[in-house]
Amino acid sequence: MGPALLAVSTLAAPPAFSGVADAIALLVVLAEFAMLRSALARTQVRLYAFQSLCVVGLAVLLAALRHVPEAYAVAGISFLIKVVVIPAVVLRLLAGVETEVAGSERLKVASMTLIALAVAAFGLFILEAVPVTSTLPVAALGLAMAAVLVAFLLVILRADVVSQAIGFFALENGVSVASLVLASRLPLLAEVTFFFDLLVAVVFFGVLVRVHHGRTGTLSTEVLDRLRG
Amino acid sequence: MELSVYTIQLVQDLMVVGLAPFLSGAISHMEARLQGRRGPRILQPYYDLAKLFSKETLVPEQASWVFLAAPVVAFTCYLIVPLLIPELTTFGLPLGYMGDILGGAFFLALAAFSISVAAAETGGPYAQLGSSRAMTFAALIEPTILFVTFVVAIITTTDLPYAEAATARASLGQAVRPSHILAAFAFFLAVLSDTARIPVETHSSTLEFGMIDEARTLEHSGAAMALLKWGSAMKQVILYVLLINVFAAPWGLSSTRDASSVLLAIPIFFGKALGVGFLFALIDNSFSKLRLFKITEFMAAAFLLSVLAILILYVGHA
Numbered sequence: 017m018g019p020a021l022l023a024v025s026t027l028a029a030p031p032a033f034s035g036v037a038d039a040i041a042l043l044v045v046l047a048e049f050a051m052l053r054s055a056l057a058r059t060q061v062r063l064y065a066f067q068s069l070c071v072v073g074l075a076v077l078l079a080a081l082r083h084v085p086e087a088y089a090v091a092g093i094s095f096l097i098k099v100v101v102i103p104a105v106v107l108r109l110l111a112g113v114e115t116e117v118a119g120s121e122r123l124k125v126a127s128m129t130l131i132a133l134a135v136a137a138f139g140l141f142i143l144e145a146v147p148v149t150s151t152l153p154v155a156a157l158g159l160a161m162a163a164v165l166v167a168f169l170l171v172i173l174r175a176d177v178v179s180q181a182i183g184f185f186a187l188e189n190g191v192s193v194a195s196l197v198l199a200s201r202l203p204l205l206a207e208v209t210f211f212f213d214l215l216v217a218v219v220f221f222g223v224l225v226r227v228h229h230g231r232t233g234t235l236s237t238e239v240l241d242r243l244r245g
Numbered sequence: 246m247e248l249s250v251y252t253i254q255l256v257q258d259l260m261v262v263g264l265a266p267f268l269s270g271a272i273s274h275m276e277a278r279l280q281g282r283r284g285p286r287i288l289q290p291y292y293d294l295a296k297l298f299s300k301e302t303l304v305p306e307q308a309s310w311v312f313l314a315a316p317v318v319a320f321t322c323y324l325i326v327p328l329l330i331p332e333l334t335t336f337g338l339p340l341g342y343m344g345d346i347l348g349g350a351f352f353l354a355l356a357a358f359s360i361s362v363a364a365a366e367t368g369g370p371y372a373q374l375g376s377s378r379a380m381t382f383a384a385l386i387e388p389t390i391l392f393v394t395f396v397v398a399i400i401t402t403t404d405l406p407y408a409e410a411a412t413a414r415a416s417l418g419q420a421v422r423p424s425h426i427l428a429a430f431a432f433f434l435a436v437l438s439d440t441a442r443i444p445v446e447t448h449s450s451t452l453e454f455g456m457i458d459e460a461r462t463l464e465h466s467g468a469a470m471a472l473l474k475w476g477s478a479m480k481q482v483i484l485y486v487l488l489i490n491v492f493a494a495p496w497g498l499s500s501t502r503d504a505s506s507v508l509l510a511i512p513i514f515f516g517k518a519l520g521v522g523f524l525f526a527l528i529d530n531s532f533s534k535l536r537l538f539k540i541t542e543f544m545a546a547a548f549l550l551s552v553l554a555i556l557i558l559y560v561g562h563a
Contacts, residue, residue: 026401026419027402027562028562030418030422031418035418035421039423039563042557042563049549124541125541125545126544129542129546133549133552140556141560154560155423156563
């Protein structure tokens, strides 16, 4: 009796470009899931830097494969602003501040993960319903949507100012992934405008964190329970 | 010289039975070295088994025949599962189609169930505590295993471990497709949990309050204990086979019935298994054990990866 042969029809693997783009988008979403449960503000900042690095990687990949020289510039500016400047500025702002943000979760971690999973699934299925008929990596687009929704959840479910600021920045990363996948030939000027918006947000959140911590001595937003005229 | 498929099947089982204690010993040795200790001999588990087999078997007063039958049932289950999974060959062996991944999982679950029932009827508080915890966490990790099986089923249109391994070997695109990697990682976390490793459990601990799997066997002794320990080592090899030869690195298996090629697959597998063991030892040394009520977070992370694998497979065929 000879070796039994397996005759199964397998689901074709995605093309290399789609596979790598999907994997990078997946890392962006997973970084957000990690942010949801991280106990230290500096861990969140590092996760944000890692997430931004993934976005830079995606931009370089697209620049190389689609022959878009502008995307290299976008990758370079992204690296400078999101991987180096923003994490450094936020860490600098947090210097001397007790960065323990554990306990700011409004729900238990396992429950938050399950809700985030449901939200991510919602994002993925919404994008599947959109009739995109091109060679775009559909999963990456869906994952970008999922990243945006999970970032919203991060802002909602963590009651501390650092998580809320990082949630906003992470949301921008989700939008970046979507814009890179959908419109990698977006004019450089438009991209630079986005980065400027982001920088303004960083300054705004920086001031907010300092003022809030100065007044209440904590990073938690739970103490903000009264409206004063 | 060509071996018959039935001989190869027998060699597979003998490999798991004979070399499982060696793998456990080698991992313990590596772990000790990483901690700066001299550690036990690599062959220590064999000496332990020999010692236990020569000892008297004691049965708690309240326990019935189930207490003595459980180690035998569990050991038998661990003998059956190796028949279903690709250990040495890329081609399916005749008994390999007796059951799919779920079939193997059922046998592993039956083994765990019989050990837990035996622990529950001893009347010993720690054994019962371990039994209750083991069943709870087994139920929590089960969805992850199911979703990993679904990934295999969607990709290969079967849920045979041989088919998934063949698919991953077929092209680099299949081996690195995001859903496959996610499923492999989720399964890796499930293996960490099922082999009683940190962050779920300290397998070498003697502190009863932190025990899960280990506590279940506290009341056993003699030959019954030897069978349980041996079975536990075999379970570890079985899970490593699934992790390595189905998901992570299904290369180096024999594609012919040639004796030299089949026998060469044994050291190749153990080389890969020692690599995984080293990784586990590193994790053991780098992380601390999670508090009991934090283990659900670990299970949630494994579940998250497996569900994401299904989602991106379903939505984007990634």
